[in-house]
Amino acid sequence: MEKRIAVLPGDGIGPEVIGEAVKVLRRVAEVYGHKFEFVYAPVGGCAIDECGEPYPESTHQVCCSSDAVLFGSIGDPKYDNNPAAKVRPEQGLLKMRKSLGLYANLRPVEPFDTLLDKSPLKEERIKGASLMIVRELTGGLYFGEPRGRSEKGDVAFDTCVYSKSEIERIARKAFELAIIRKGRVTLVDKANVLATSRLWRETVTQMYENEYKEKVCKATGEKLKLDFLFVDNAAMQLVTAPASFDVVLTENLFGDILSDQASVITGSIGLLPSASIGDGVGLYEPIHGSFPQAKGKNIANPVATILSAAMMLEISFGLLEEAEAIRRACKEAVGKKVVTPDIAVAGENNYGTTEVGDFITGMIY
Numbered sequence: 089m090e091k092r093i094a095v096l097p098g099d100g101i102g103p104e105v106i107g108e109a110v111k112v113l114r115r116v117a118e119v120y121g122h123k124f125e126f127v128y129a130p131v132g133g134c135a136i137d138e139c140g141e142p143y144p145e146s147t148h149q150v151c152c153s154s155d156a157v158l159f160g161s162i163g164d165p166k167y168d169n170n171p172a173a174k175v176r177p178e179q180g181l182l183k184m185r186k187s188l189g190l191y192a193n194l195r196p197v198e199p200f201d202t203l204l205d206k207s208p209l210k211e212e213r214i215k216g217a218s219l220m221i222v223r224e225l226t227g228g229l230y231f232g233e234p235r236g237r238s239e240k241g242d243v244a245f246d247t248c249v250y251s252k253s254e255i256e257r258i259a260r261k262a263f264e265l266a267i268i269r270k271g272r273v274t275l276v277d278k279a280n281v282l283a284t285s286r287l288w289r290e291t292v293t294q295m296y297e298n299e300y301k302e303k304v305c306k307a308t309g310e311k312l313k314l315d316f317l318f319v320d321n322a323a324m325q326l327v328t329a330p331a332s333f334d335v336v337l338t339e340n341l342f343g344d345i346l347s348d349q350a351s352v353i354t355g356s357i358g359l360l361p362s363a364s365i366g367d368g369v370g371l372y373e374p375i376h377g378s379f380p381q382a383k384g385k386n387i388a389n390p391v392a393t394i395l396s397a398a399m400m401l402e403i404s405f406g407l408l409e410e411a412e413a414i415r416r417a418c419k420e421a422v423g424k425k426v427v428t429p430d431i432a433v434a435g436e437n438n439y440g441t442t443e444v445g446d447f448i449t450g451m452i453y
């Protein structure tokens with residue numbers, strides 16, 4: 089198979105973790121006889137430095153003309169601490185999501201058996217947990233208009249907007265995933281307060297009644313289930329009963345918050361991959377940020393990005409066996425404790441970003 093992959097390393101530890109994922113992909117190409125072409129382009133703070141914009145048109149063109157996008161992270165403290173900055177790296181990410189039409193963000197949370205003791209949550213609680221957060225990515229408070237400040241500047245506002253069709257297309261992804269997972273969709277909202285949440289509930293319920301109620305889950309042999317949780321309650325259930333979830337369907341901001349929270353189930357945010365998909369090219373990125381304190385120190389965990397590359401092979405290219413080989417190699421690294429400091433046992437050996445990447449690469453044969 090011949091594929092062109094846009095590679096957007098971004099800021100902070102982005103270039104380091106992306107370097108390892110590309111290494112692994114080159115190995116996959118070699119072992120399985122594929123040809124991957126990697127085309128690099130700037131995004132985020134480094135793109136602002138280079139061309140004054142966090143998501144330049146030239147980068148957009150590279151993404152549009154590729155078969156998938158592999159993305160590191162963006163963000164730089166020099167912008168975080170300056171609320172007056174006119175352009176911010178994060179605007180680049182939002183513009184990229186919007187202009188590539190990436191409305192569905194899939195964030196699987198799968199604890200590694202050998203790391204159960206790394207989570208601050210009790211082992212018996214997280215055992216058996218395996219959930220998929222399906223986060224709407226191009227609507228809600230992140231994009232709604234109007235937004236900004238009053239003339240005097242002493243009042244600020246953001247707007248949460250959702251249309252029925254935006255809800256339907258993301259809910260469809262959630263139901264389809266539930267069919268091949270554990271057969272259950274939980275819609276997380278704040279329907280006791282928000283009008284948008286009530287539209288979500290109404291729309292998702294209608295779809296369930298009309299199209300999905302009779303669908304059978306492949307693994308359980310039972311009909312699909314749909315249930316609802318208010319977001320505050322969901323936040324509590326995620327840490328008290330994480331194993332009770334399968335597919336968590338939610339809007340943009342709730343999904344952002346809940347996915348960071350869910351990452352504590354696995355013990356490190358450095359382990360969680362994600363896929364952002366829409367109607368065109370798909371984008372794959374770790375859920376962690378740019379971790380500027382670790383930049384250049386060779387300590388960042390590359391596993392989340394390597395697992396994102398696996399999601400790319402599976403979802404965008406349909407290469408299931410290759411994706412599984414990467415996941416197996418990551419399990420091997422974690423199981424053999426070839427891991428970065430974030431998940432190493434205190435007092436025991438830990439390894440650098442590049443050494444972990446090399447080990448995982450070597451496990452693909």
Ligand code: IPM
Pocket residue numbers: 163178181182344375
């Ligand atoms: C994420 C990040 C982004 C978001 C930021 C960097 C804009 O936190 O991908 O979860 O809020 O979506």
Ligand code: MN
Pocket residue numbers: 344345348
């Ligand atoms: Mn986030």
